Amino acid sequence: MEQVQLHWMRLKSSLWFFPGLLTALGMVLAMTTVRIDEAIDTTGRAESIWLFGGGASGARGVLSAIASTTVTVAGTVFSIVVVALQLASNQFTPRVMRAIMQDRVNQVTLGAFLGTFTYSLLVLRSVRSGTDLDVPFVPALAVSIAIVLALTCMGLLIYFIHHAARSMEASTVTDRVAEDVQRMVDLTFPTDPVPVSDQLGQTMESEPPESVVSRRSGYLASVDTDGLVALAAERGMFIRLEVQIGAFLLPGSLLATVWRPDRPNDDTGVESFDEIAASLRSAMQVLDDPGERDDLLYNMQRLADIAVKAMSPSINDPTTARFCIDRIALVLARAATRSRPRERFEDADGLPRVIWRRDPFDELVEIGFDQLGHYAASDLQVMLHLSNALESIAQIAPEHRKGVLRAQAALLVARGEAALATAPERQRFADTVAWSAGVRV
Numbered sequence: 001m002e003q004v005q006l007h008w009m010r011l012k013s014s015l016w017f018f019p020g021l022l023t024a025l026g027m028v029l030a031m032t033t034v035r036i037d038e039a040i041d042t043t044g045r046a047e048s049i050w051l052f053g054g055g056a057s058g059a060r061g062v063l064s065a066i067a068s069t070t071v072t073v074a075g076t077v078f079s080i081v082v083v084a085l086q087l088a089s090n091q092f093t094p095r096v097m098r099a100i101m102q103d104r105v106n107q108v109t110l111g112a113f114l115g116t117f118t119y120s121l122l123v124l125r126s127v128r129s130g131t132d133l134d135v136p137f138v139p140a141l142a143v144s145i146a147i148v149l150a151l152t153c154m155g156l157l158i159y160f161i162h163h164a165a166r167s168m169e170a171s172t173v174t175d176r177v178a179e180d181v182q183r184m185v186d187l188t189f190p191t192d193p194v195p196v197s198d199q200l201g202q203t204m205e206s207e208p209p210e211s212v213v214s215r216r217s218g219y220l221a222s223v224d225t226d227g228l229v230a231l232a233a234e235r236g237m238f239i240r241l242e243v244q245i246g247a248f249l250l251p252g253s254l255l256a257t258v259w260r261p262d263r264p265n266d267d268t269g270v271e272s273f274d275e276i277a278a279s280l281r282s283a284m285q286v287l288d289d290p291g292e293r294d295d296l297l298y299n300m301q302r303l304a305d306i307a308v309k310a311m312s313p314s315i316n317d318p319t320t321a322r323f324c325i326d327r328i329a330l331v332l333a334r335a336a337t338r339s340r341p342r343e344r345f346e347d348a349d350g351l352p353r354v355i356w357r358r359d360p361f362d363e364l365v366e367i368g369f370d371q372l373g374h375y376a377a378s379d380l381q382v383m384l385h386l387s388n389a390l391e392s393i394a395q396i397a398p399e400h401r402k403g404v405l406r407a408q409a410a411l412l413v414a415r416g417e418a419a420l421a422t423a424p425e426r427q428r429f430a431d432t433v434a435w436s437a438g439v440r441v
Contacts, residue, residue: 015081015101015110022111023118030122030142037139052143056129056136059143063127066150067120073157074113080164081106091315092173093305099176103167109160116149170306170320177303178327182334184296188360189338212256212277214249218286221245222294225354227283229345232353235276236261241356246295249286256280296360300367303328311375311382321376322385328368329389335361336397362404369408377419380429387412387432394435409433 011017052059084106085097100106123142128135166172220243232239237260243249258276290298307324310317340359344352369386376382387409394405416429 015107018104018107019111019114022108022115026115026117026119027122029145030119033142033145034123034126034139037141038137040141051140052138052147054138054143056127056138059127059138060124062143063120063124063146066146067117067124070113070117070120070150070153073153074110074117077106077110077113077157077160080160081110084164084168087168088173091309092170093302093309095302095305096173096177099173099180100167103163105160105163105167109156112149112153112156116146116153119149120146170310170317170323174303174306174320174324174327177299177306178331181296181299181303181327181331184294184299185331185335185338187294188296188341188358189335190342191338209257209259210273211254212258212280214251214253214255214286215281216286217250218248218288219290219295220247220249220284221287221290222285223356224283224285225345225356228280229347229353231276231279231283233347233349233351237276238352239280239354241354241358243284244297244358244360246290246298255284297363297367300328300331300364303331304367304372307372308375311372311379318376318379318382321372321382325372325382325385325389329392332361332364332368332393333396335364336393336401361401365404365408370411373408373412373415377415378421380420380425383412383416383420383429384432387429387435391435409435 052062054062081100085100088096088100123139123146126137126139126142128137222245223241228239228241237258239259240257242254242256249255258273258280260273303324307321307328309315310320310324343355343357345354345356347353369390373383373386376386390405390409390412394402397405413430413433416433417426420426420429
């Protein structure tokens with residue numbers, strides 16, 4: 001189920017899925033409306049203010065104009081999206097390109113124009129004039145709907161132009177990435193503490209373990225913990241996962257350690273464990289590139305990369321870097337005030353069958369501050385912003401979370417002393433970082 005959801009998410013977030021879907025919808029709508037026009041009496045359409053009242057030549061002119069205009073504008077929309085992808089890659093980071101491709105406004109706008117073009121083209125082929133060999137036919141309802149679709153596309157185009165300009169602002173890009181990270185924080189860190197049982201630890205001490213290794217390379221995208229719990233309960237065994245979401249696996253990398261209290265001692269046990277290992281691997285989705293759905297650290301890296309790119313000499317945008325620091329602090333404060341992630345997964349009888357130690361808070365802090373602190377070491381304002389962000393997090397974080405924050409403060413002190421150009425700058429920065437207990441300034 002996890003694999004199906006992951007593939008479905010990637011499918012609907014691609015740039016072609018919604019345009020292709022709306023194009024197919026335009027084909028179905030064209031055939032349906034033409035059939036309705038053939039089935040109903042439209043002799044009174046000239047007196048109707050809602051239906052198209054022209055003849056065959058007028059219908060052809062309207063449909064031809066709509067088809068030619070919409071396909072031209074669709075090419076323009078696609079060009080704008082490509083330019084937006086290039087600008088985002090150069091100004092922010094290549095890792096935000098997928099977010100632009102996933103933008104529903106971009107997808108729906110492109111799809112609406114392609115769908116309207118397809119609709120108009122198919123309706124056009126059904127128009128017959130009196131000089132044709134067949135009976136004259138003007139699909140009044142279908143032409144009227146084509147006009148409505150054209151007007152809708154114009155409205156979408158106006159909104160798309162505004163949205164395209166707005167989506168390239170640094171605040172919009174960082175907010176979008178920060179929302180992804182906060183969503184992953186909510187999924188990873190529970191609001192309430194999870195009770196812990198000692199039974200699994202006792203079993204691990206008393207039984208010899210068996211190892212399950214990876215058969216392919218790639219990034220671990222998701223783990224079906226419910227499936228692993230069901231597998232462990234069915235076989236009467238216990239599983240400890242040894243990898244984290246986002247880890248790059250090599251062939252032969254250790255995936256999990258398995259304890260089987262009732263494992264057979266004859267030759268059939270080898271074949272049985274091979275089946276178990278295959279089932280365990282199938283519960284772990286491995287992809288060729290990092291995923292954004294379940295990988296908390298990767299999403300935090302996207303946010304940090306925008307700040308690092310802003311500090312590069314080619315961009316030189318410390319304001320964007322400070323804006324990203326605010327979002328990083330917001331994410332870390334949210335994670336710091338929550339409980340540790342769930343480590344033990346129980347079966348229906350309450351017996352812990354799977355253990356997965358995966359508290360990523362320290363890694364989140366390191367990703368958020370390590371590289372940015374290195375590249376911003378000579379910029380006093382950014383360094384002060386980093387210090388204030390760390391102090392704000394430390395004020396609300398529990399004691400067991402503060403160690404990594406103090407370590408980052410120590411790094412800031414060392415980097416500031418080494419990179420800040422003047423003594424007054426160094427002193428001002430030292431006074432700002434003096435909040436951190438255990439750091440000599």
